[in-house]
Amino acid sequence: MTPSLNSIISRLHLKQLRLLIALADHGSLLSAAKQVSLTQPGASKALHEIETTFGTALFNRTSRGLEPNDIGHCVIRYARLIHTDVAHLREEIVGIMRGHGGRVSVGVIMGAVPRVIDAISHLVTRHPEMSVEIVEDTSAALLSLIDAGRLDLAVCRTTISQTPFLYDSVNLQEETLAVIANLSHPFQHARKLHLKDLADVRWVVYRANMPMRMLLEREFREAEIRFPRHLVETTSAFATLSLLQSNPSFVALVSIDVAEFFSQHGMTGILPLKLSSKSEPYELVTRRGAPVSAGARLLMEELLARLDGPEAIA
Incomplete structure (x- = not known):
């Protein structure tokens, strides 16, 4: 039986996720243990606790070492995402403390790439310690990433969505x-x-x-x-x-x-x-009601500064 979400959250630790990533990278319990500063018995015990938490084995034990099974690959993929998110969290906190905004993740459709790149170029010139992630994709894919909290903002179109009321947006430019x-x-x-x-x-x-x-x-x-x-x-x-x-x-x-x-x-x-x-205009899009990070606010201001007239987030 698959454990409940509350059970997984209460029992899973970040150091265990680091061990999973190390096991995926090395395929060896000994090498993984060294990487995360555990003894081999300690790593073996930790892996047992992880598999107990998920209620299933995550690795196949073979003569070549530990090989992730299908569920193991799934768990490892999310372990990497969580590890990356925690790194981004630290990066953003440091940026806020130093007063330069930290980090921002922005999505963009192909046609708006030059406009977004121009804004980012000016932004990082003024805030050289700021980190930026750029994701180019379709409007539908970018809105899904906003929904999942993977993007702070996007330059795309909400008109393709069946639930455009979920977003705050402002027109940036007509597309010729x-x-x-x-x-x-x-x-x-x-x-x-x-x-x-x-x-x-x-x-x-x-x-x-x-x-x-x-x-x-x-x-x-x-x-x-x-x-x-x-x-x-x-x-x-x-x-x-x-x-x-x-x-x-x-x-x-x-x-x-x-x-x-x-x-x-x-x-x-x-x-x-x-x-x-003419095509539909590009929009600057954020998730309605979601908090806007300092980095996202700086990039939004940079994009809005390039409008011909005064605009505000609707």
Whole structure:
């Protein structure tokens, strides 16, 4: 029978989690014991207590040493997360005590990466001891991380959520889109393009049902052109850039901020295709009612300082 949550919390200790991580890293009880400053009998007793706490064995005893079983891999994965969170906790406390904000974790969708990086660059210049974690993903994934407390804030969209009322948000910027391609693309030096000129090329796009993809589909539909069937789907800016670099015939739909960043650094060019639609604006998002850390507040202020007019968190 699986122990209750209260039972696990009351019996599990942080030093036991360190032992689990060491066992996963070394596969040897003796080596793990040395790493966490225990005797081998002490480590053996601690492992027995851990397995008793979870009500099941976590390792298979083999001639090669200790190998985690499926439950063991699961427990070790969470042990690493907890260990990392405690390290971040200490880092943030030290930062608050020293008055520089400590640490902040921020999520960002691909199109807003240049804007967020610019804000972070200014922030760490003013607070050089501050640590920042950046997670690039889709809006849905980032909102899930906010829900789980893994992110302090995100620059994404709450409109994709079925429960947008769970978040505080403020619009940061309207998103204008652009089509980019390799500098060797046949249309790179064209003076003007229409959507039909790109109907038969391979597009690099977001996956279905995401705002940027839906906008492109609408553009094709309103132009009465069949939407391309053979696509490459990705939410990664780096994957998009790599695809365009490896195949000069590809084109990609990205935000104008990403397009201009790539263009300024000579990585891709912006094709002269004007799209009639704009995507939904980026939002600065936090969990409603959740406390805002000092580091998160500093980054939020940096992002909000770049607005054209006065805004406040709604």
